[in-house]
Amino acid sequence: MPPAPAVTNFRPLRNAAVCLGLSLLAGPLAISATLAAPPARSPQLSGLATLLLGTVRGKPTGMNGVTRLTAGDVDRELRLACQELMRAGPVDLDDTTRFDGCVTRPGKIVEFHLKVSGVDATRDDTREFMASAKPILERGICRNPDVPVLGKLGVRLRYHYVAGQKQLVLLDIPPDQCLRK
Template identity: 75%
Template sequence: MPPDPAAPARRPFPAAAARLCLSCAAATLAAPAAMAAAPAEPAQLSGLATLLLGTVRGKPTGMTGVTRLTSGDADRELRQACQELKRIGPVDLDDTTRFDGCVTRPGKVVEFQLKVSGVDASRDGTREYMATAKPILVRGICRNPDVPVLGKLGVTLLYHYVAGRQSLVLLDIPPDQCLRK
């Protein structure tokens, strides 16, 4: 029987998860056409806020703003950059993933809050699939040349993906993660 055209379109989970990989993985995982379509950085962002947003988009920024982490209070600088990102509002990364902002914790820890649509976190196998996708996602994040430099400066990055109100996966990128061979 053919599908009912009036029924809402449902994406199969693996396709949605593949797009999830593209949204947070480094630019090397995304198609060049998709990267060309990415919106420009908002002009009102500081260099450090632009750098943090670039790590979420998988877009190297040339380490713009990194000097704010090498002098003064790095935790305060990271907190201010996250506040800037919150002010610009949610940022759509692709058709299924939205960056809702970031929060910081003492010790140069930045947690990116990412919302995924089209994925049912309560569906059998979803969490298991995400657990198997973690190494692929981490590898993609580490391919962004800005991420290992942040690690050398002692910054821990956490990528927290949620679907609805349920946690899907938390990627923990400690400072030495992307320096490993």
């Protein structure tokens, strides 16, 4: 059997940027409108669940729901919002990226789970691209004005992107990261 041909078409890598960046990379990388998917419809969600989903989509919500984090048990409120998002089911963010939900960890940690299709996570060039895209994705997350406010409230955000069973990238946004940007 002949060896596999060398990859000369980097469209899959460009598509990976679209997949992983969701709307976060759209601004920083100026992805053309032809590659961006139409916005997915959101299920009816509480303000805090909408806020959390907005951090994944890269869309500010005007801090809708933040008052639930300023009075009461923050870990409990975050857990309830993630449970609501899990019940709402997966949300397609674009044609290759799906938000599968979130879970919380003690200490105001929210972990988002995102599934990317059409990307081979075992390829060296994919891993190299993801490593180089990570700072761009982090800056995109921090540009959402809701994220620094969550940081001021002590919330840590983690974005787990997977393709198949392989992790593509983990973006860890500690509470003070977006305050420095």
